[in-house]
Amino acid sequence: MRYPHDIPSSEITPKSLYLSRRELIAGTAAMLAGTTALTGGSAHAAPLAAAKSPLSTDEPQTRRADAVSYNNFYEFGTDKADPEKNAGSLKTSPWNVKIDGLVEKPGTYAYDDIVKPSGLEERIYRLRCVEAWSMVIPWIGFPLADLLKRVEPKSNAKFVAFETLVRPEEMPGQRGLLQALPWPYVEGLRLDEAMHPLTILAVGMYGETLPNQCGAPIRLVVPWKYGYKSIKSIVRISLVEKQPPTSWSLQNPSEYGFFSNVNPAVDHPRWSQASERRIGEGTGLFQKRRPTLMFNGYAEQVASLYTGMDLRVNH
Amino acid sequence: MAAAPNSTVRSMFERFRQRGARPTLYIVGMMPAAWTLYLALSDRLGADPAKVLERTLGLWSLRFLVIGLAITPLRRLGGPNLILYRRAIGLLAFFYAALHVVVYVWLDQTLDFSAIWQDIIKRPYITVGLLAFLILIPLAVTSHNAMLRRMGGQAWQKLHRWVYLAAAAAALHFVMLVKAWPAEPLIYAAMVAILLLWRVWDRFIDAPRREQQRRTRAPSQQRGQGTSATKVASRDGR
Numbered sequence: 390m391r392y393p394h395d396i397p398s399s400e401i402t403p404k405s406l407y408l409s410r411r412e413l414i415a416g417t418a419a420m421l422a423g424t425t426a427l428t429g430g431s432a433h434a435a436p437l438a439a440a441k442s443p444l445s446t447d448e449p450q451t452r453r454a455d456a457v458s459y460n461n462f463y464e465f466g467t468d469k470a471d472p473e474k475n476a477g478s479l480k481t482s483p484w485n486v487k488i489d490g491l492v493e494k495p496g497t498y499a500y501d502d503i504v505k506p507s508g509l510e511e512r513i514y515r516l517r518c519v520e521a522w523s524m525v526i527p528w529i530g531f532p533l534a535d536l537l538k539r540v541e542p543k544s545n546a547k548f549v550a551f552e553t554l555v556r557p558e559e560m561p562g563q564r565g566l567l568q569a570l571p572w573p574y575v576e577g578l579r580l581d582e583a584m585h586p587l588t589i590l591a592v593g594m595y596g597e598t599l600p601n602q603c604g605a606p607i608r609l610v611v612p613w614k615y616g617y618k619s620i621k622s623i624v625r626i627s628l629v630e631k632q633p634p635t636s637w638s639l640q641n642p643s644e645y646g647f648f649s650n651v652n653p654a655v656d657h658p659r660w661s662q663a664s665e666r667r668i669g670e671g672t673g674l675f676q677k678r679r680p681t682l683m684f685n686g687y688a689e690q691v692a693s694l695y696t697g698m699d700l701r702v703n704h
Numbered sequence: 705m706a707a708a709p710n711s712t713v714r715s716m717f718e719r720f721r722q723r724g725a726r727p728t729l730y731i732v733g734m735m736p737a738a739w740t741l742y743l744a745l746s747d748r749l750g751a752d753p754a755k756v757l758e759r760t761l762g763l764w765s766l767r768f769l770v771i772g773l774a775i776t777p778l779r780r781l782g783g784p785n786l787i788l789y790r791r792a793i794g795l796l797a798f799f800y801a802a803l804h805v806v807v808y809v810w811l812d813q814t815l816d817f818s819a820i821w822q823d824i825i826k827r828p829y830i831t832v833g834l835l836a837f838l839i840l841i842p843l844a845v846t847s848h849n850a851m852l853r854r855m856g857g858q859a860w861q862k863l864h865r866w867v868y869l870a871a872a873a874a875a876l877h878f879v880m881l882v883k884a885w886p887a888e889p890l891i892y893a894a895m896v897a898i899l900l901l902w903r904v905w906d907r908f909i910d911a912p913r914r915e916q917q918r919r920t921r922a923p924s925q926q927r928g929q930g931t932s933a934t935k936v937a938s939r940d941g942r
Binding site: 452454455456458468470568569641668669673676 | 752
């Protein structure tokens with residue numbers, strides 16, 4: 390008998406082989422389970438190449454399994470597990486994004502026309518949910534500024550408004566008697582926030598295209614703001630002059646503001662924002678709490694956007 | 705006079721109802737806690753196991769409160785009489801509420817008592833939830849027969865009516881802690897509201913009407929009847 394360190398690495402099953410074996414097993418299981426399993430949330434995930442970025446954090450990343458199974462995407466249900474269960478039915482191809490409002494080049498752009506002209510980068514960002522939990526996610530995307538420059542905002546454009554898909558036949562949260570929010574889900578950024586180099590449109594995560602439950606095929610990621618600002622499955626981007634409405638502040642104006650910057654000093658009425666539970670940190674039930682950082686730790690890059698503003702009023 | 709097999713079965717059933725049913729109910733009632741804890745310890749509660757455990761325990765407490773509140777309306781509307789099991793159900797509600805609080809204090813807030821105090825004074829859903837739990841404590845403490853006898857049926861009944869407020873607070877706690885308007889907390893709030901409104905209707909609208917009917921129909925047969933409260937208490941007391 391040989392000790393483990395005596396086994397030459399050539400005898401160890403190469404990753405590509407065991408992965409393909411797993412795919413075979415998973416594929417067979419899916420076939421046995423019927424067609425619903427075949428359209429499961431992450432079934433469409435395809436590998437995606439991306440360049441490294443100096444804007445990435447080197448903190449330990451959240452397990453992919455956690456990041457794709459613990460989601461707030463109310464179009465697919467209000468439970469954290471609902472999006473993974475229900476998002477499989479979403480058709481993300483073909484996908485068009487309407488870009489309108491105060492731009493020189495308005496139009497309905499196909500997914501490829503939006504994504505192809507930009508080089509994809511991996512951006513490993515902290516994600517802080519308003520519910521006081523956090524993750525570290527390796528996104529793949531490109532700066533929103535790239536796209537905005539291409540469509541040429543007019544000089545009177547001051548804000549960018551975003552809209553999520555409304556397709557009740559594929560989004561169970563948009564059907565039925567009790568619906569959690571008015572649809573479409575809308576979000577917005579000030580133009581300078583939208584143009585900030587940290588702000589990206591993500592099309593992938595963990596080296597693959599986005600799973601449906603994480604906002605496929607294209608979503609916003611604004612790492613210094615609470616998660617709900619990072620709108621998913623975008624179908625419309627409008628450049629506007631006035632501050633646009635945003636879903637959560639429409640739903641409850643006293644609890645959610647337009648800016649929604651991560652701020653440990655300004656509590657949400659229902660959650661202290663002073664600390665957070667980093668998903669997967671600690672062992673099992675005994676998760677740790679860590680202090681929440683101003684602007685989710687991106688103060689150095691973004692604090693200057695808010696010079697002179699009272700962040701308690703403009704929360 | 706040999707007992708017919710039919711009546712043997714019936715007496716066995718009766719003995720189970722008297723002796724075995726409540727222990728069985730406790731065991732079955734604790735299953736969801738045991739199962740959830742098992743899933744948690746074997747890392748099968750997903751990304752945020754402490755949160756799922758906390759929510760599940762709270763939800764079961766509310767479920768037992770709803771079941772407990774449904775027992776009297778069920779009997780009065782012609783359903784089975786489950787009054788024998790009501791205290792066990794109430795105790796299960798308390799058991800789950802206590803575990804829910806333990807998970808909140810220990811696993812969620814990691815024993816940070818200053819943060820917990822801030823939660824209590826600043827966050828209404830925590831305040832309301834704590835109120836519900838605090839009400840359940842004296843009810844659980846006075847739940848056994850010796851205490852019932854010592855207090856007397858009427859006083860005991862009066863104290864235990866506080867469960868109405870506890871259930872309302874628990875349902876409100878659930879509605880307040882979620883974002884937006886998901887269906888589940890609203891369904892529980894509606895159930896609690898219906899069960900409490902039924903009591904208001906029964907006491908202030910239906911009871912006077914029944915009394916009126918009894919007086920007009922059989923004035924000679926009127927007997928000194930105990931209030932429904934003492935009836936319930938004495939029946940429950942066995």
